[in-house]
Amino acid sequence: MTEPNEALRQGLHALAEQAGPLSASATEVISRVKRRRRVRAVGVGSISVLAVTGILVGSRFLSPGQHSNGVAGPSLSAHAGPSHRTSAGILPAPPGSPRRFACGAMLAGPLRTRTANGLTLSVDGVSHTSTTSPPRVQITLSTTRSSRYELSNDTGPRILILRDSQIVAGQELPASSKPVPETRPFTLILPAKPTPRSLTLTKSQVCDGTSWAEIWQHHPQYQLVVVTSTISLDVPPPTPGIPPAPNNPLIVAQAPLP
Amino acid sequence: MADWTDAVVRLLTERGSTLKRYAFLLCGDRTEADDLVQDAVIRAFARLGATASSLDAEAYVRRCILNAVIDRRRRSIRWQRIKPLVASRSDSPDIADAVGRKIDVQAALEALSPRQRACVVLRHYEDQSVGAIATQLQCGEGTVKRTLSDARHKLMPYLEAAGREQLR
Numbered sequence: 001m002t003e004p005n006e007a008l009r010q011g012l013h014a015l016a017e018q019a020g021p022l023s024a025s026a027t028e029v030i031s032r033v034k035r036r037r038r039v040r041a042v043g044v045g046s047i048s049v050l051a052v053t054g055i056l057v058g059s060r061f062l063s064p065g066q067h068s069n070g071v072a073g074p075s076l077s078a079h080a081g082p083s084h085r086t087s088a089g090i091l092p093a094p095p096g097s098p099r100r101f102a103c104g105a106m107l108a109g110p111l112r113t114r115t116a117n118g119l120t121l122s123v124d125g126v127s128h129t130s131t132t133s134p135p136r137v138q139i140t141l142s143t144t145r146s147s148r149y150e151l152s153n154d155t156g157p158r159i160l161i162l163r164d165s166q167i168v169a170g171q172e173l174p175a176s177s178k179p180v181p182e183t184r185p186f187t188l189i190l191p192a193k194p195t196p197r198s199l200t201l202t203k204s205q206v207c208d209g210t211s212w213a214e215i216w217q218h219h220p221q222y223q224l225v226v227v228t229s230t231i232s233l234d235v236p237p238p239t240p241g242i243p244p245a246p247n248n249p250l251i252v253a254q255a256p257l258p
Numbered sequence: 259m260a261d262w263t264d265a266v267v268r269l270l271t272e273r274g275s276t277l278k279r280y281a282f283l284l285c286g287d288r289t290e291a292d293d294l295v296q297d298a299v300i301r302a303f304a305r306l307g308a309t310a311s312s313l314d315a316e317a318y319v320r321r322c323i324l325n326a327v328i329d330r331r332r333r334s335i336r337w338q339r340i341k342p343l344v345a346s347r348s349d350s351p352d353i354a355d356a357v358g359r360k361i362d363v364q365a366a367l368e369a370l371s372p373r374q375r376a377c378v379v380l381r382h383y384e385d386q387s388v389g390a391i392a393t394q395l396q397c398g399e400g401t402v403k404r405t406l407s408d409a410r411h412k413l414m415p416y417l418e419a420a421g422r423e424q425l426r
Contacts, residue, residue: 005382007417008363008378008382008413008417009382009383011363011366011416012283012363012378012379012382012383013383014363015282015283015363015364015367016279016280016282016283016383017279018282019275019278019279019281019282019283019288019291020278020288021274021275021278022270022274022275022277022278022292022295023292024270024274024292024295024296024299026266026267026270026271028296029266029270029296029299029300029303030263030266030267032300033262033266033299033300033303033304036300036301036304037304040304
């Protein structure tokens with residue numbers, strides 16, 4: 001095949017000579033390169049901005065029962081034993097949207113404060129009528145000055161049962177994948193003295209893998225938490241040099257189960 | 259003037275004709291070869307950094323030309339498959355008729371698939387090794403050898419005619 005290959009090679013070189021000179025303007029090529037580079041830079045910049053925005057928006061609205069990869073965390077129908085604990089915490093609610101408490105979510109860290117906006121929450125007593133019933137809780141809301149607060153039904157006061165800081169039972173726990181219904185806030189006027197109130201765990205739900213019998217039987221392993229958040233309607237004028245405190249922090253009071 | 263603009267000018271003036279010959283062999287059309295080279299140079303310098311030299315760019319430009327030709331031919335082959343439905347039989351090229359009319363190597367190359375044509379040009383015009391061709395086409399060396407063999411088989415009528423011409 002050497003001779004045919006040589007003939008082919010000669011034929012190709014002869015054909016290539018018929019191509020003629022290149023007719024392309026260097027100026028036009030340079031201007032098109034510049035234009036393409038600009039488009040490319042704008043495209044990369046836009047994609048970067050969109051990606052960062054998406055990450056910020058996604059992390060803001062990620063519910064407590066969801067992992068960062070977007071997979072829904074354990075809801076009420078999911079197993080919520082200690083081996084299935086999630087790393088998600090209770091996220092501060094964005095303005096205008098309710099906080100969400102889901103099975104398996106962690107209640108941890110800086111949210112453990114008993115006083116906010118001059119309002120202090122404490123648990124005075126926990127009782128239960130039978131080993132299969134939810135607890136009845138006595139709480140006290142107290143203020144140092146007479147003030148008006150706006151309470152919302154979605155954030156309490158709400159009772160949660162924790163095991164190793166993980167929610168295993170609670171009051172009207174929403175499934176993490178379902179939106180929380182809008183609730184109408186109501187105004188609470190508190191005098192400048194302790195105001196005891198009684199809470200019952202109504203519409204209580206226990207996460208899968210747990211039962212009230214199990215909770216009462218092994219009560220030292222569990223912890224009762226009352227959470228609420230308020231908006232003070234009588235915000236004092238800001239002191240010069242001191243930044244104002246956030247207006248709807250989560251107030252958490254804890255108590256052991258009897 | 260920036261470095262890369264100098265590199266563009268140098269590449270087009272010093273290597274432009276060579277690149278066009280390469281593109282012309284791959285596509286078989288002078289106007290299309292001009293477009294191929296120009297598009298490849300634009301793509302190369304838009305993607306390469308500001309310090310790209312003409313030498314760096316030429317290899318990238320050749321790769322762009324090759325990929326563009328194969329992609330375009332694939333698209334045109336789809337058209338050729340349905341072309342008999344709308345065209346008369348005499349419109350279709352025939353390699354035997356072409357050889358009978360002593361048509362040149364360009365017509366013979368038209369009978370090859372894009373990949374076969376690329377292999378033939380790279381092997382017999384660019385004198386590249388089978389391994390280098392396999393790297394450029396992103397396939398195995400065995401595939402290149404088989405493709406070259408198939409191409410030679412299709413070109414055999416042309417090659418035999420060329421041999422007879424040399425004997426005269």
